[in-house]
Amino acid sequence: MTITARAIPENSTKIAMKSGGAEFHIYEDGKGRPCVVYYRGKSSKMNAFYFKTEERRASHIEGVIKNITAAEKRKAEERAARNKAHNMEPGLILYTSWGYDQTNVEFYQVVEVPSRCYVILQQISAPLARGEESFMSGNSVPNPENKIGEPFRRKVNMSGSRPSVKIDNVATAWIWDGKEKHTSWYA
Structure with a gap:
């Protein structure tokens, strides 16, 4: 009732x-x-x-x-x-690291800043670093020269300790620190 x-x-x-x-x-x-x-x-x-x-x-x-x-x-x-203005600039690289049985790492590059709260992102490839590969795992680095898909618009979240961008319902992108990111795959 x-x-x-x-x-x-x-x-x-x-x-x-x-x-x-x-x-x-x-x-x-x-x-x-x-x-x-x-x-x-x-x-x-x-x-x-x-x-x-x-x-x-x-x-x-x-x-x-x-x-x-x-x-x-x-x-x-x-x-x-x-709603605070972000400090992201074109060329900045972001990464996501997510997964259950495996660790998926994806890299994105800021291609445009249309407003103080939004960015236009472009996914870029993430080959394994220096050909490093062990059994179903390795370390990825971004390759800004190789674009994947079409650019898309996302809101920058400034409420945490560092800026983030929600890519989809499972992945959140953070500013890349310049280090290799561990990735793994299953079958």
């Missing part, structure tokens, strides 16, 4: 937060206990509590407001970090 309307106690006093979208309703229940019902945002799910004293109810409401304010601040900081 889906609740579509908010249950607001009769004879309650409404207290609304300016930011965070919380709405509190304070009242006393049939036993004379101080109570609070509150909702966050557009939610119709209520949070309801009763307390031994008015002070405990006030303290609880203050704590909830403090938590909501901290969460809103954290979300704003994360949003700002995600």
Whole structure:
């Protein structure tokens, strides 16, 4: 059963937060206990509590407001970090390393920077380094001269400790550090 309307106690006093979208309703229940019902945002799910004293109810409401304010601040900081301008330039090489029974390594080159949040990437080949090859494994290095496929556009994620680009649902590209990357294959 889906609740579509908010249950607001009769004879309650409404207290609304300016930011965070919380709405509190304070009242006393049939036993004379101080109570609070509150909702966050557009939610119709209520949070309801009763307390031994008015002070405990006030303290609880203050704590909830403090938590909501901290969460809103954290979300704003994360949003700002995600949308922060990146420092990638044309020619920069990125790599992915992913797989389950094998380690797939792919290299990409930034070919264009259309905006402060996006890049145009081109996959490039990744031959084994110096012909190094052991049983079903080796080390790959990028070859920017040999392009694979068509260039594509991706958003740069700046929210982590270093910039990254999500290539698809399994691979995330990071800035290449200039070292050979271990790769393996199975049959």
